[in-house]
Amino acid sequence: MTRFRCNGMDVQTGAAPMSRLLDVLREDLRYTGPKEGCGEGECGACTVRIDGEPVMSCLVPVCQVEGAEVQTVEGLAQPVVHAVQSAFLQHGAAQCGICTPGFLMAAAALLDENPHPTREEARVALAGNLCRCTGYQKIVDAVVRAIAKEA
Amino acid sequence: MSIGTSPPRRDGLEKIVGSSLYADDLRPDGCLYGATVRSSRAHARILGLRRDPAFDWTGVTLVTAADVPTNIVTLMTDDQPVLAGGITRHVHEPLALVAAPTREQALAAARAVIVDYEDLPALFDPELAEGNAIQIFGHDNVFKKISIRRGTFGGRQGIRVRGRYQTGLQEQLYIEPMSMLALPRPDGGFTVQGSMQCPYYIDRAVKRMLGDERVNVVQAVTGGGFGGKEEYPSMLACHAVLLARASGRPVKITYRRDEDLRATTKRHPSIIELDTLVSPGGHVLEFGARIVMDGGAYHTLSTVVLSRAILHVTGPYRAEAVALDGVCVATHTPPNGAFRGFGAPQAQWAAERHMDRVARTLGLDPLELRRRNLYKEGDITATGQVLHDPGGFAVLDRALAAAEAPVDDKTIRPGVTAPAMARGRGLALAWHGCGFTGNGEAKIKGKVALEVRDGTVYVGIASTDIGQGTETIFPQIVAEELGIDTARVQMLPHDTAQVPDSGPTVASRTAMVVGGTALAAARALRRHLQSTAMSDEHGFDALLSRLAPDATARVVETYEVDANIQWDMDTYQGDAYPCYGWSCVIVDLRVDTDTGEVIYDRVVTATDVGRALNPVLASGQIEGGTLQALGWATQEEVVLDSRGGMRNDRLTNYIIPTALDAPEMVTELVEIPFAGGPFGAKGIGEIPMDCPAAAVAQAIEAATGAALHALPMTPERVLAALETPGESR
Ligand code: FES
Ligand code: FES
Numbered sequence: 017m018t019r020f021r022c023n024g025m026d027v028q029t030g031a032a033p034m035s036r037l038l039d040v041l042r043e044d045l046r047y048t049g050p051k052e053g054c055g056e057g058e059c060g061a062c063t064v065r066i067d068g069e070p071v072m073s074c075l076v077p078v079c080q081v082e083g084a085e086v087q088t089v090e091g092l093a094q095p096v097v098h099a100v101q102s103a104f105l106q107h108g109a110a111q112c113g114i115c116t117p118g119f120l121m122a123a124a125a126l127l128d129e130n131p132h133p134t135r136e137e138a139r140v141a142l143a144g145n146l147c148r149c150t151g152y153q154k155i156v157d158a159v160v161r162a163i164a165k166e167a
Numbered sequence: 168m169s170i171g172t173s174p175p176r177r178d179g180l181e182k183i184v185g186s187s188l189y190a191d192d193l194r195p196d197g198c199l200y201g202a203t204v205r206s207s208r209a210h211a212r213i214l215g216l217r218r219d220p221a222f223d224w225t226g227v228t229l230v231t232a233a234d235v236p237t238n239i240v241t242l243m244t245d246d247q248p249v250l251a252g253g254i255t256r257h258v259h260e261p262l263a264l265v266a267a268p269t270r271e272q273a274l275a276a277a278r279a280v281i282v283d284y285e286d287l288p289a290l291f292d293p294e295l296a297e298g299n300a301i302q303i304f305g306h307d308n309v310f311k312k313i314s315i316r317r318g319t320f321g322g323r324q325g326i327r328v329r330g331r332y333q334t335g336l337q338e339q340l341y342i343e344p345m346s347m348l349a350l351p352r353p354d355g356g357f358t359v360q361g362s363m364q365c366p367y368y369i370d371r372a373v374k375r376m377l378g379d380e381r382v383n384v385v386q387a388v389t390g391g392g393f394g395g396k397e398e399y400p401s402m403l404a405c406h407a408v409l410l411a412r413a414s415g416r417p418v419k420i421t422y423r424r425d426e427d428l429r430a431t432t433k434r435h436p437s438i439i440e441l442d443t444l445v446s447p448g449g450h451v452l453e454f455g456a457r458i459v460m461d462g463g464a465y466h467t468l469s470t471v472v473l474s475r476a477i478l479h480v481t482g483p484y485r486a487e488a489v490a491l492d493g494v495c496v497a498t499h500t501p502p503n504g505a506f507r508g509f510g511a512p513q514a515q516w517a518a519e520r521h522m523d524r525v526a527r528t529l530g531l532d533p534l535e536l537r538r539r540n541l542y543k544e545g546d547i548t549a550t551g552q553v554l555h556d557p558g559g560f561a562v563l564d565r566a567l568a569a570a571e572a573p574v575d576d577k578t579i580r581p582g583v584t585a586p587a588m589a590r591g592r593g594l595a596l597a598w599h600g601c602g603f604t605g606n607g608e609a610k611i612k613g614k615v616a617l618e619v620r621d622g623t624v625y626v627g628i629a630s631t632d633i634g635q636g637t638e639t640i641f642p643q644i645v646a647e648e649l650g651i652d653t654a655r656v657q658m659l660p661h662d663t664a665q666v667p668d669s670g671p672t673v674a675s676r677t678a679m680v681v682g683g684t685a686l687a688a689a690r691a692l693r694r695h696l697q698s699t700a701m702s703d704e705h706g707f708d709a710l711l712s713r714l715a716p717d718a719t720a721r722v723v724e725t726y727e728v729d730a731n732i733q734w735d736m737d738t739y740q741g742d743a744y745p746c747y748g749w750s751c752v753i754v755d756l757r758v759d760t761d762t763g764e765v766i767y768d769r770v771v772t773a774t775d776v777g778r779a780l781n782p783v784l785a786s787g788q789i790e791g792g793t794l795q796a797l798g799w800a801t802q803e804e805v806v807l808d809s810r811g812g813m814r815n816d817r818l819t820n821y822i823i824p825t826a827l828d829a830p831e832m833v834t835e836l837v838e839i840p841f842a843g844g845p846f847g848a849k850g851i852g853e854i855p856m857d858c859p860a861a862a863v864a865q866a867i868e869a870a871t872g873a874a875l876h877a878l879p880m881t882p883e884r885v886l887a888a889l890e891t892p893g894e895s896r
Contacts, residue, residue: 048192049185051390053342054424058818061342089185101183105175108783111791112634113182114189114343114390136580139826146818148342148391149634151790152826153834154783 020081022047023091033079038062040078041088049089049117053146060145063118064088070125072144089117092124100124103162104155111149119145123159131163169643169653170846173783177638177658178388190346190361190387191421198348199228201410201420202273204263204280205430206255209289209499209810210301213255213282216263222279228266228414229280235409240402241372246304247465247502249376249405255284256303257464257501258812259430261402266410266418289499291811293461294438296496303464304497310462311470311495313477315549315739318488323452325444328525332441332517333877336805337434337798338813339506340823341633343390345431346421347400349407356381357408363400364392365671366629370663372401373408382408383664392633393795394505397673398467399431428816432504433805435460435472435495439480439517445525449536454486454549458493458514463502469495472503474604476510478743479857481549482518483559483598484540489549500811505673507792508856511599512799519595519861520876523868533865537563537596550743558749558775558839559596565835566594566751566773580768580830588757588766591870596751597857600744601841601850602676605734608745612725614667615684617645617692618659619720622711624649624692626685627659627666630677634791635852636784637677643780644682644845648689649707667723675748675850678780680726682845688724695722729843746841748849749775752793752858754830758870760889763882765801765867767830770859774834777841777849785851786834792855793832798824800860804879 019028022045031040041047041064053059055074062074065087092098100123103109110116119142126133126141133141138159139152147155181187204216216231218224232238232252240247251260263280267273290301296308304310347361356379359369366384373382384404389396403420410418422430442455458476462469473495480491522540526533541559548554570592602608616627624645632638642656649656659665669681693710697703699720700713711718734741753771758764772789779785802822808814815821840847860878868874873888 042192043194047185048188051189051343052191053344054818056424056817056819059342059424089183093184097184104183105179108173108176108787110176110179110182111636111787112341112343112389112391113178113187114341116182117185120183135831139580139829143825143827146342146823146825148340148393148795148823149791150787151792151794151832152829153790153832154787156826 018078018082020084020086022086023088023094029078031078034077036074037076037078037081038073041073047088047090051114051117053114060118060122061115063121063145065121065125068125068128070122089120092120098124100127100159100162103158107154107158107161109150109154109158115145115147119147119155126159127162133160135160170647170780173781174639174653176636176784177642178632187388189343189390190348193348193360193387195350195417198417198419199266199268199410199414200270200273201264201266201407201418202277203261203406204265204277206251206258206260206262208255208284208286209258210287211255211284212287213251213253213262214285215283217281219279219281222276226268227276228410230264230409230413234413235376236378237376239375240405241375242368242398242401242467243470244466249402257499258810259501261406264406264410266414289811291498291500293459293496293498296498297494303499304466308497309494310466310497311473313473313493313739315477315489315491317549317551320453320488320490323444325446325452326528327444328528329442330521330524330876332439332520334437334513334516335878336436337506337803338428338805338821339393339395341391341393341395344422344424344427345399345403347403347407348417348419349404349411350417351411351415352381354381357411358383358385359404359408360385360387361400361404362387362389362396364396364631364633364673366631366661366663367668368398368671369401369404373404376405377408383662386631386661389631389633393507394509395431396633397505397671399504424818425816428821429813430501432467432502434506435462435503435510435513437476437513439514441517441521443521443525445529447529449529449531449539451484451486451540454481454489456480456491460495461498461503462495463500464497465502467502467504472510476514478550478600478604479511480514480518482515482522483542483596483749485542485546491549507795508853509674511853512796512856515597515857516860516878520864523865534594541596548743551740552742556839558837561839562749562751562773562775562837563596565837566753566771569773569833569835570753570771587759587761589760589870590757591866592753592755593862593864593866593869594751594753595858595861595865597854598747598749599854599857601746601748602680602744603674604743605736605741606728606732608680608726609728611670613670613681613684614723614725615669615681615688616667616721616723617688619692622655624656625659626656628681629661629663629666629669630681631661631672633672635788636781639784640678640682640780641685644685645689648686649693651707675852678848679844679850682848683843684724684726686845687727688722691722691724692720695720745843746849748851748854750854750858752862754859754862754866756863756866758867758885760871763886763889765863765880765885767797767828770830771833772835772855773837774851774854775837775839775849776851777844778838778847779836780846780848782836785836788851789834789855790832793859794824794829796856796859797863799878800863801880802828804881
């Protein structure tokens with residue numbers, strides 16, 4: 017039995033310790049926000065935050081999150097949508113949307129550390145996430161403008 | 168006013184909070200997981216399929232070719248089986264299916280099916296395929312041949328320039344792998360739900376396979392397609408239905424990435440030879456082309472891909488006489504299919520590279536050479552079409568102005584400023600026929616339904632939103648015409664039981680053709696309300712107020728084909744497309760002359776979109792397509808193994824651009840309206856794929872002197888070209 021917190025709730029799973037966190041989230045806990053694009057750490061669609069750090073959940077055995085705080089895109093929207101989520105909507109950064117949950121988690125982690133990243137800093141932070149629809153232009157726009165400069 | 172503004176996408180909120188349900192997010196009660204047994208041979212007789220006796224088969228459903236009522240994937244020709252029975256014609260071809268309670272069990276069961284083969288000789292080289300003794304398709308392995316002749320050859324003085332240009336396979340690489348569910352219906356039929364572009368293709372394919380009309384097809388939220396989810400999902404849906412039929416349970420098949428890469432369609436590789444006669448002043452007198460495309464083992468849409476290639480192979484340029492020949496052949500490789508651009512990017516890569524070769528031969532500036540030949544008002548194309556309002560010069564001027572304007576340093580990628588970096592700028596031009604070729608729309612008769620209930624207008628179309636934003640644009644079109652708020656226009660689910668057949672989501676036709684039909688439907692709806700209310704009131708609400716509060720209305724409008732369009736399919740003469748989009752791309756890059764790596768700094772695109780219905784969505788399409796084209800230019804290479812299958816079947820070794828590889832983009836929307844499109848809009852989905860590769864090649868040449876003529880221009884190819892400057896490769 018693995019116990020952890022997910023999106024602010026105490027959860028437990030009887031899944032085998034080496035089960036992928038991605039499968040536990042999607043299949044057992046029914047958080048289907050994290051997506052599987054490759055299953056081997058290359059696309060970032062499965063990105064969640066573990067104790068604040070963006071991590072590809074397809075590479076993490078569930079036993080590793082014992083006692084940790086896991087956040088998925090569903091949790092990022094609670095209690096209100098995160099500034100970067102609104103910015104994605106406003107700037108057209110989500111097209112098909114399959115990559116969006118992963119980008120949002122990576123971007124939210126970046127903005128926690130660095131609320132006003134340059135375009136280049138945003139690109140570096142998002143280099144582990146693949147998007148095939150946007151050419152990244154509007155994703156970078158959304159991330160650098162998510163947190164208003166004057167705020 | 169709604170048109171020309173950018174309300175956020177309709178499905179955006181669900182997408183940013185993670186509540187959108189894609190096919191693999193659906194898990195109906197009692198759902199089984201399906202997996203596919205695939206051929207390990209390129210060409211073989213299948214002697215038999217056996218269950219491994221050591222495997223525990225309890226709870227596993229197995230389906231083979233013998234269980235398929237009509238073993239055909241319905242598309243254009245009837246050559247492709249749902250499951251191969253007697254002969255397998257390409258590696259990774261589906262031979263059998265299994266379903267089990269968990270994905271792991273299903274995958275294990277698929278591995279436990281033993282196939283006995285008798286190998287047959289296989290053919291991989293498209294240049295040897297036509298008429299080869301090894302037969303794959305028909306008697307000569309030719310899927311399609313097309314020739315276009317116009318004007319007379321000979322008797323002219325000039326300089327002859329010849330070149331050979333090649334392109335490789337490219338994977339669409341939608342980030343959501345293929346996924347499809349089949350659910351048994353209480354009436355004995357099936358509902359298919361999944362990731363797709365064309366619900367009615369699947370509807371027809373499943374009904375024909377079963378010989379049963381009790382089928383409906385519903386699109387789930389779809390994580391990208393780019394053409395890749397045009398035809399292949401028909402086969403996948405047939406597979407899921409076969410397993411649901413055999414097990415009596417809902418069945419879901421989701422491909423793993425490696426399986427998706429190995430098994431699904433790719434962009435057709437091409438070999439294009441151009442032979443031109445030009446005047447010393449750089450005017451193209453005679454233009455000859457020979458195109459060879461590799462269709463793979465089954466036809467899929469190869470005829471149409473070849474057609475689009477040949478219709479674009481001159482590039483956006485005049486010639487006094489043309490002789491264009493194209494052939495698409497069969498080889499024992501996985502079938503190639505639809506991919507954004509549909510043959511036009513391959514053709515215009517060749518056309519633009521050839522322009523540079525002509526410029527080099529004549530000692531002319533490549534840009535000046537293009538100006539001398541670029542289509543002008545009233546020019547006549549290779550098919551005899553008279554061009555009106557061609558946009559080549561407009562996009563060229565806009566791109567040059569944007570590229571030369573002083574830039575904010577922050578919007579140039581810094582690249583890496585090692586001493587071995589050579590800097591270059593390249594430019595390319597393209598045109599792109601919007602919608603189906605010739606009178607294709609007349610055959611399709613795409614329909615749009617509008618329904619009014621409780622003051623809300625519901626739009627029923629089979630065209631799917633696979634990321635382009637059509638769920639947002641259709642309400643904008645209808646709301647604009649009816650003069651109401653877009654919030655009062657809703658989309659019906661893309662369920663073939665509820666919406667009419669609008670034709671497939673392909674060929675840059677959704678916004679332009681289906682959108683135009685939606686506009687006509689809104690007008691028809693007004694007329695309908697006027698006659699019901701017996702009023703000639705124009706306003707939608709004024710009309711509604713004259714009807715009973717619970718009044719409903721429904722109109723179905725069919726695409727009105729422009730009677731002036733004349734097209735002869737046999738001679739390939741006439742109006743090839745109802746209109747053309749135009750594009751100019753300018754690339755700034757650096758070449759690492761030690762490693763051969765290309766680093767993109769900035770890309771300016773100017774694209775004639777007719778009218779930008781929603782500028783944010785339109786520029787999003789262009790930016791995404793541009794990066795896909797840059798990937799095709801320098802990064803994306805499919806490596807085949809000895810059986811003709813994809814060897815680099817992982818995202819670790821099939822590399823697509825990341826945010827760090829992508830340039831900063833300046834996206835200029837040029838609006839030259841098309842009278843036949845809604846509010847002037849033209850198709851824009853595919854044109855961004857046409858220019859970038861050639862612009863990159865010109866920039867590499869400007870930076871280093873190395874002229875490359877084959878895609879992708881990987882670091883190895885760039886280095887090789889640097890070592891032997893002046894050689895054609
Ligand atoms: S699914 Fe985890 S990185 Fe692709
Ligand atoms: S929006 Fe489709 S992959 Fe990013």
